Amino acid sequence: MGSLFRSEEMTLCQLFLQSEAAYACVSELGELGLVQFRDLNPDINAFQRKFVNEVRRCDEMERKLRYLEKEIKKDGIPMLDTGENPEAPQPREMIDLEATFEKLENELREVNQNAEALKRNYLELTELKHILRKTQVFFDETASEYHEILANRHSQLTTTFSSRPFKYENLRVKFLNRCQMADSHREEEQLNLLEDGPRGQQQQNLKLGFVAGVILRERLPAFERMLWRACRGNVFLRQAMIEAPLEDPSNGDNVYKSVFIIFFQGDQLKTRVKKICEGFRATLYPCPEAPSDRREMAMGVMTRIEDLNTVLGQTQDHRHRVLVAAAKNLKNWFIKVRKIKAIYHTLNLFNLDVTQKCLIAECWVPILDMETIQMALRRGTERSGSSVPPILNRMETYEDPPTYNRTNKFTNAFQMLINAYGVASYREMNPAPYTIITFPFLFAVMFGDLGHGAIMALFGLWMVLKEKPLAAKKSDNEIWNIFFGGRYIILLMGLFSMYTGFIYNDIFSKSLNVFGSGWKINYDASTIMDSKALQLDPAHDFGRTYPIGMDPVWQVAPMNKIIFQNAYKMKISIIFGVIHMIFGVVVGLFNHRYFKNTMNIYTEFIPQMIFLIFLFFYMTTLMFIKWTKYSASNPDPHSAHCAPSILITFINMVLFKKSTVLTEACETPFMFAGQEFLQKVLVLSAFICIPWMLFAKPFIIMQERKKQQHQPILPFNGEGQDVENSGAQSVPPADQSQTGGHGNEEMSEIFIHQGIHTIEYVLGSVSHTASYLRLWALSLAHAQLAEVLWNMVLQNGLKTGGAIGGVAVWAIFAFWAVLTVGILVLMEGLSAFLHTLRLHWVEFQSKFYSGLGYAFQPFAFESILEGGGSSED
């Protein structure tokens, strides 16, 4: 099997398929998912392809299935997901499927239509019921008062009204006083009614007409206003709410409505009122005037509602049965239809040969899987009953094959991190296998805390152990999916953080004293009592080195803990950074060797290595020398105050400056004999590498070009002056340039390219080395933040005594725990993750990775089904 270190070897193949066998073969290949088909008819649009009809039929089937799914979801019926994966059905089965879906859809639509009609009917009846009930109240309460009031008023009005209409207002007040029971609204209307009518014959015209109906509650105020304005206040409206919500049959929503009844006088107003009702979508219902009629009608309505209820129940039952039956198979059908559609889609990419008897396909195939693909094709042929076996021919091509990295569930997440930067060029060294460890490790250097690491590792472990049930849930939550996709990264990051946290001796910003600190208190009581703080003397109070990690004494030394840890953490950042970069350059060597690019080894790899090792790796060596050679307990040339600063030594080395002796007793600013000379040699050789990288490659290319040009030109010159001939001669180089990459690049371009490359590398190694200091910076920030959180929050709880203290610790611990998880684990973790990503993408991969490839996208049912089949539309 292929490994993850390089992408798979691919080959372009031509596939001849018998027309009858094509469908079955493609179906088998889809199950296999190892073949990427190329579109052989790119200039034919989607509607003119051969199998466009079938694709359309599949679309139609899918639409029907989606309709069914929607209906099933609406009824809340659980869909059976057995997780089985049915094979793509034979093309002839498609008709059966179509018929089934057609039947189901029609049945469902009919049921729905019936149900809707019934519901509409039901709604009308209910509304009518409400109208009858509510209006009964209106009629009851108004009938008595109303006539009384009218009679009263009429006797008055006849005397005063006719002569002095301007006294209306007075009258109104008087009237109001007299009959307080009537609401102002109503009486106003009465006034106006009277005003409008011919004054002599009011008695006769007081015979009022009315309409009753229902209206959406939210429209009522507008409706009322409209009525008032349009009829100049000459109508009288009463309304009552229907408390229970009614179901709108068209979309099943609950709506709130109100019953209203409008009294008016005369036909003109009647038409006007009806128009307004229509405009506001109010439904009007006939309402008999006589109470006995109304009662009778109400009875009739009640019986009809009961009948309707039974019928509706039966309809619902039927619909439910149909849907339950469909829900059992729905997932299966979806898979089948999507597979069929995918197959025809793929067949559309193929070419028909002249005889129309066979289909020609071109596809990218991993060489290692040729055998499996042949087997699948044979199976497909057998299934279709065709006698002619399909032919799979390897083709020669100059095109760059796609990049295919065979991943499993563990390596996949890491490969995704790399692909997010850029898909590797074909057969280029893949950084993913190294990333599996270097990524969580560099993360952990920044995130080192045993406690926080444990939280993260447990979260990762939980996701890994519960992988199957969690994956089956298929959440839509994007953040969760990111976490779940990276569960193995999270687990490893957590585990490494626990290790680095243990080495940093940090657990929620406290230290463990597992092995016993190496420092001893040798002061006598008086010295201690005389000063508030004392520094232990490394020459006398230091017993032995703490075997694993930081000595716990540093955690309780708030005054110079940072100084000590900074020196240590900066050094390890640089040490790991330089080694990481050297590793990157070495990976580049494998690329040069694989691609037989010997020239690159001599013109790029060697000077790059020299530059990096002679300058930066030398600096890390100095760190180790300083650690071993200098000690507080040593006599003078190697004592604590003689230890030279590595940074200053390095700067002086590069600038050729003379280092100054720290004190007289130290004798020399150097760590070992001959260091000065060695440094000069190193710097000079490193500087020589710059022009070497800059010019060597272009010059060699130039030389080779000259040699190549000399040979063909000589015979050509001898032959003569033919213009056509020169044209013919120029063809082969043109071909070469297409095939062999940068064959005919301009010389100046090569120079510029190489210049950029060199400058990038030289400046890059300086800035990248400094960039690794982020390991120190983030680790420091993380440790400090954890400490501040402890001191400012949890300590307050721990220091409170008594019973209150117990409660306080309980509350404060909760707060501290939330902040620890939210800020220190989640946010700090995210920031450390991003910095690690940058260190890999920029600092590591820039040393060898070009990432100019394109991904292998095999025709696989699995990915099509996961994407919900929509990816291809």
Place this chain on the structure above:
Amino acid sequence: MTYLPFFVFTGIFAIVGIVLPIVAPKGPNRGIVQCVLILTGACCWLFWLCCYMAQMNPLIGPKLHQNTILIMAREWGNMINLTETIEPHAVGH
């Protein structure tokens, strides 16, 4: 004696980074398993080594508060008898 931790840890990580990759089970993922083990061994060993070496020859000592010193002295064995020193002071003043 002083080199004991060095050999122990180098030994442990040598097992992780050298022995385990050799005995890694055969299979399609052997290459990846080996790569993972070697890198783990190398990274963890170097990380431990740097921490050990940084403290091997300390150039500065921890600066501690009076209280911390007293507690450390009590907890980590050489108890300091304060009564002797406090009394003369008390008498003196």
